[in-house]
C-alpha cells in the first residue's frame with residue numbers, strides 16, 4: 001500500500017453536487033485584536049476569481065477561515081455554503097507559512113527567494129491535505145464534482161480519490177508550475193506529482209506551465225504522456241487512471257468591474273483621488289500583495305531613476321503604490337517590507353516638495369469600489385512581476401477603462417502577458433528597459449493608447465471568469481479517451 005494511503009473509514013456522502021476546495025475560504029475571520037471578530041474578504045487572486053463563480057452556482061466551498069485554533073460549524077455566507085477546515089497555530093506555521101509559502105511558493109516562482117526544505121513542514125503539509133480531503137469527502141454527494149485549488153492542496157486529489165472513488169476531481173494551479181530542472185530540487189517531488197495525477201483534469205494558467213508539469217510527470221513518476229493525457233500505472237504496468245492536463249487562463253468578473261467603473265460615486269471618488277494628488281499630468285499606479293514575486297523594488301528603482309534623470313518630475317507625475325499586507329510572519333516578507341519601505345522613504349526624502357509626494361505608499365487592502373476608483377484615476381498601470389501565475393490586477397485595470405484611455409505596462413513574466421499582447425511588455429530585471437517602458441506609457445499618443453486598450457478590452461470582455469470556469473468544468477466532465 002503506498003505510503004500516502006488513508007485508513008480513515010469512508011464517510012457517508014454529503015449532499016453537495018459541486019464542491020470547491022481551497023486553502024482559504026472567500027472570507028477571513030478578523031481577529032479580535034484587529035476588530036470585532038467579524039468577517040472580511042480574503043486576499044488574493046484565487047478568491048477574486050472564484051467568489052463570483054460560486055455566487056452564481058449551487059455548491060459548497062471547503063477551506064480554512066483564516067483563524068488558528070478555532071473550530072467552526074459549516075455556515076452560509078452571501079449565498080454560499082462554507083465548510084471551515086480548522087488549522088492549529090502550529091499547522092499555520094508548518095503547513096501554511098512553512099511548506100506552502102517558504103518551500104513551494106519560492107520554488108514555483110523561479111526561486112526568486114531560496115526555498116527551504118524541512119521534513120517537519122512536509123509532514124504537516126500531508127496531514128493538513130488529508131484533513132481537507134476528508135472535509136471534501138464528507139461534503140460531496142454521490143458522483144459529485146470536486147474542484148481542488150492551488151499549490152497548498154496538491155495531495156488532495158490523491159487522498160480524495162482513496163476516500164471517494166465515485167467523484168469527478170478537477171485541480172487548478174493558480175501559480176506557475178516550475179521547469180522540471182527547478183522542480184527537481186523538491187525532495188518530495190514524486191509524491192506531489194502522484195498527488196496531482198489522481199485528478200481527472202489538471203488545469204494551469206499558461207501553456208508553458210502545462211508543458212513543465214508534463215515533463216515532470218514523465219521524469220519523476222515515469223507516467224506515459226501522450227497528447228496531454230497522462231497514464232497512471234500500477235506496479236504491474238497496467239493503466240489504472242488517465243489524467244489530462246491543459247491551460248485554462250483565469251480571468252475576472254468583467255461585468256462587476258464595468259458596473260463599478262460606470263457608477264457615479266466611483267467616478268467621483270476617482271476625481272477626488274486625482275485632486276488630492278494635486279491633479280498631476282500623469283498618475284501611475286501599482287497594486288500588489290506585498291510579495292517579492294511582484295517586482296515592487298524593481299519598479300521603485302526604475303521610478304526613482306526617472307526622477308533622478310529628470311525624465312519625470314513630482315509636479316508632473318505621481319506614483320500610487322498599494323501594497324496589501326501578506327504573509328506577515330514569514331521572514332522573506334518581513335525583509336521585503338523593510339526593503340520597500342526603505343526605498344519609498346529614500347525616494348520621497350530626495351524628491352518630495354512641500355506640495356508633492358513622489359510615491360504614495362499605502363500598506364492596506366481596499367474594497368473593490370476603491371480599487372476601481374484607483375484604476376479610473378490612473379493613466380498608467382504598472383505590473384512588473386518577476387513571476388506571476390496570472391495577475392488579475394492587470395485584467396481589472398483593462399476592464400475598468402471603458403473609454404479606451406490609459407496604458408498598461410506589463411511584465412512578460414506574468415501569465416496575463418499571454419493574453420494582453422497589446423500592453424507595453426517589459427522585462428522588469430532590465431531596469432533601463434523598464435524605464436523606457438514607463439516613459440513610453442506616460443507619453444503614449446491618445447490614438448495609440450486607444451488602439452492598444454481596445455485590443456486588450458476585446459480579449460478581456462470575451463474571456464471573463466465565468467467563461468474560464470465553464471470551460472474548465474465542461475472539460476472536466478469529458479471522458480479521457482485512451483490514445
Ligand code: F6P
Pocket residue numbers: 023024043044045046047150151174175326327
Ligand atoms: O493566487 C495565489 C494565492 O496564493 C492564493 O492561493 C492565495 O489565496 C492568495 O494568493 C493570497 O495568499 P494567502 O492566501 O497566502 O494570503
